[in-house]
Amino acid sequence: MKKIRTAAAVLLAALALPACSTANPMGTSTSSASTDSVVVGSANFPENELLADIYAGALKAKGVTVTTKLNIGSRETYVPALKSGEINVLPEYTGSFALYLNKAADVADEAKALASLKAGLPDTLTALDPSKAQDKDSVAVTAETAAKYNLKAIGDLAPVASQLVLGGPPEWPSRANGVPGLASVYGVTFKEFKPLDVAGPLTVTALKNGQVQAANLFTTDPAIKANKFVVLDDPKSLFGAQNVIPVVTKAKASPTVTAALNAVSAKLDTDTLATLVTKVVVDKADAATVANDWLKANGLA
């Protein structure tokens, strides 16, 4: 009997522990007034996690209490959490986020994308300063495919796309600047769409080995250079301008938080970002370490 009771107590304690630890960051009422405390989130691809680590490191250096919730999922998954305050800070991309908020948003250049984003943001969120760093979605093909069909821009795919398979993240068929955008803007309709991962190893392998002939990759992806993939031009700006920008819960955007994140944006450009992503993805360095090293080198931590 005693044994059973002890076992039950241990079991209860085990059940209760995780419940306690998750209750805290989820709750919006636990923020104390004296010190800033924020939850930094990220999407489910390495660059975004790295950016979240950079934001987290910069905030910690300014004395902000930071909890991280990385690798959450696609924009469709994390934005509701951002709106409800479960996460407070997230690295976003101006054009894609603007299009998520409003499918008709104009994101043709950097200024328009930023304006569209600010116009579309719900009242509870605010966008801080955008950085110069851009990471766009792209349609990439292998060098052989590009040579075979003489492809330079996405529009060149229109006559041959019906024979080709496109690969991308599972959310692409419903994204305004995903599969529907390719059809409406460029008249490109593929034979089939293959749902893979978010521009990760699965997508790269599938493109390299011909399971898909075109794939959605990010322009900062080191795999593009490594495999001599050809990124097709986007003259009609389907993917628009995609500056990295911190999106923050308005209630948490204190002067300290704002200053720390804007300082990061001021130092970040596309080449820097691509170099840091390469360190994480190719050299398999720890993202948090890469983030902290860069912050220290730039006097931000």
Added chain:
Amino acid sequence: MNLLWAYLSDPAHWQGGAGIPARLGQHLAYSGVTLLIAAAIGVPLGLWIGHTGRGRLLVVNLVNGMRSVPTLGLLFVAVLVIGPRLQGDLAFLAPAIFVLVVLAVPPILAGAYAGVDEVDPQARDAARAMGMTSAQVLFGVELPCALPLLFGGLRSAALQVVATATIAASVSVGGLGRLLIDGQATRDYGQMAAGALLVALLALAVDLAFALVQRLVVSPGLAPARRRAPQIPEPAAQAA
């Protein structure tokens, strides 16, 4: 609940290559092929081990160890290793089937092995004493007697495979997992709930189908429900 109903009642979701019937068909096809391959490996191996007693320790421990392999992790490794050697859709399908077979072999093998191992030694001795060859003992006595446990293994493998075949969707293959993965990526809870419900229903239906086949195939004298009741009066009846 409303989301689930809204998804299931939309006729658009019941048509075409991405419709529920097509996904259901793919799911059944993957599961069926997996079970056939796994049975072709597990049943003969299990019968042989049970019959001869050879390699019992090695194979049974090895195969039980396979149960602890994380299927999702193995799937990604398999796709990145096997995938590049294959052409077309097979590059994703073959690794998915492979990991499902790895998942399905242990329960089938254990069922077959344990079934033969549990056969009453007196029945086996009697068969030998009547001059049956080793093969005759195996197929005439041991296999029929092993069927209830063998089916137990097949059924538990079928349940696991039907439920786990959903992960194939994470490497672009079809099946009901598509509803879960795509629903998650686009935060479509109705779609996810529909996928989960359909997988659960399919697993139950498959188990039921196996139960019916088992009832038809297994000798009535071995049926577990009937065996238990007359167990005590049996010797008396035989003596009379």
